Amino acid sequence: MKKFLIYIWAGLLAAGFCSCDPDFLDLSDPDSFDVPKFYQTEEDMNDALSAVYQATRRFYNQMFFVTEMKSDNASTTATGVSSGLYYNFPSYNVSSTNTIVANVWNGLAYTINRSNWVLRYLDGVEFADEAERERIRQETYFLRALANFYLVRLYGEVPVVNKVLETTSEVKALKRQPVEQVYGQIIADLQPVADGDVLPAFIAADDADFGRATNTAAAALLGKVYLTMAATLGNDAYYDDAITYLQRACTLRGYTELGTTFPRVFGVANEGNEEIIFQCMYLEGNEDESSAFAYYFQPLSVTGVTSQAQGRGFNSGEENLFNEYEEGDRRKSTSIVEYGNTYYTRKYSDMTNALGYGGNNWIELRFADVFLMLAEAYERTNNEDLAKDYLDRVRSRAELPGYDESDAAYHAAYPTLREAIFHERRMELAFENHRWFDLQRLYPTPELLNEYMHRLATDYPRFNAFHERDFLLPIPFDEVHINPEGMYQNEGY
Secondary structure, rough: OOOOOEEEEEEOOOOOOOOOOOHHHHOOOOOOHHHHHHHOOOOHHHHHHHHHHHHHHHHHOOOHHHHHHHOEEEEEOOOOOOHHHHHHHHHHHOOOOOOOHHHHHHHHHHHHHHHHHHHHHHHHHOOOOOHHHHHHHHHHHHHHHHHHHHHHHHHOOOOOOOOOOOHHHHHHHHHOOOHHHHEEEEHHHHHHHHHOOOOHHHHHHOOOOOOOOOHHHEEEEHHHHHHHHHHHHOOOOOHHHHHHHHHHHHHOOOOOOOOHHHHHHOOHHOOOEEEEEEEEEOOOOOOOEEOOOHHHOOOOOOOOEEEEEOOOOEEEOOOOHHHOOOOOOOOOOHHHHOOEEEOOOOOEEEEEOOOEEOOOOEEEEEHHHHHHHHHHHHOOOOOHHHHHHHHHHHHHHHOOOOOOOOOOHOOOOOOOHHHHHHHHHHHHHHHOOHHHHHHHOOOOOOHHHHHHHHHHHOOOOOHHHOOHHHOOOOHHHHHHHHOOOOOOOOOOO
């Protein structure tokens, strides 16, 4: 499965949500591909699963626009006719017709749809080993849950689509569901994977299955789901569930300390390092399978810093992020670097291809994130000793003093343990698409997040443009236009 080299041609997995309408069942196209006839063998099902993995690139390719660049971490220096499309995110001027909003939505929906096709036909295919069938099922559950988790955090109430939609009437009947129901589907998908032993706990970089989901990844993701639910749904009982699954992820992997230096977490040469739990895979040198992050995040019009291709100036770091790193923090030189009067990150560097067709994988889950989520959950459940313990494990690798040993300036800047934990998450996970969701947990209502952003505007005026509506993205225009009753627009758009 290395780098997901399988391609499924157009229509194979019914890229749209419907394949036919009952009124037209007597009509057929002699040149069309009969989708059900594809799912005949074990090999077919593995190819179909590879297509689900491949679909995740559709949303990872542009996710930074709607996460990092909407947060206080990053902006863009892109110029030209299309720059408004990109600058709409850091300027908080996004509309329902923004194509990136639609691309992210469609990429997530496409992943869910492909997952549903796999699950629809999986039990009708003969397998030599039933364990192989269950492996495919559980990996598919994980990928569907991952896509739904992004959907509900970015757009709020969304349809729960857990089956193949085969008619236009089914598609038109879609309705946005309460976020609790969306989370219910996510948990239903993740629990059997996280609790079971069908998937391995770890897959080494030299293994042919490298890049597939593991039960460690499912446990870590489920822990993050419960952590998010606890903060945003106001149910503190979910913090205990978060701790259970985050600790399970550590136990499954046998992971207790951050075992590699910070720079070695990133880069194409380190993609199989022990800290990474799950990543979206890319292949250097191929336009369709490569990642563009190295030159996307390179300073505008610059070459030779993180990529041989000309930089686009996307995801350009904010000065307030640069200034928040403590003196002596070993992460700073990898995380954010000053270039003239702008900033960029070295986490995504690949000089191997003159056209910028890079091999940087996108890291979705790693153990530093898990440790800091444990610190967050323990602090919320009033276990400060364990919260500090997990916080200090991350600070130790950065060669910073522990929480209690830090100086008065540190404690003045972060007067509560909770603020110190979220500061640490910002420093550790910058440019990895976590900050926007962290802010939503720290300030879990539109009003609270609005207050925080406006406080930043004292020194950085662009945050004055933040409105309570910006807590969520708009539902793409076409979705609302086709189905205005079921796919109503988010407030303020």
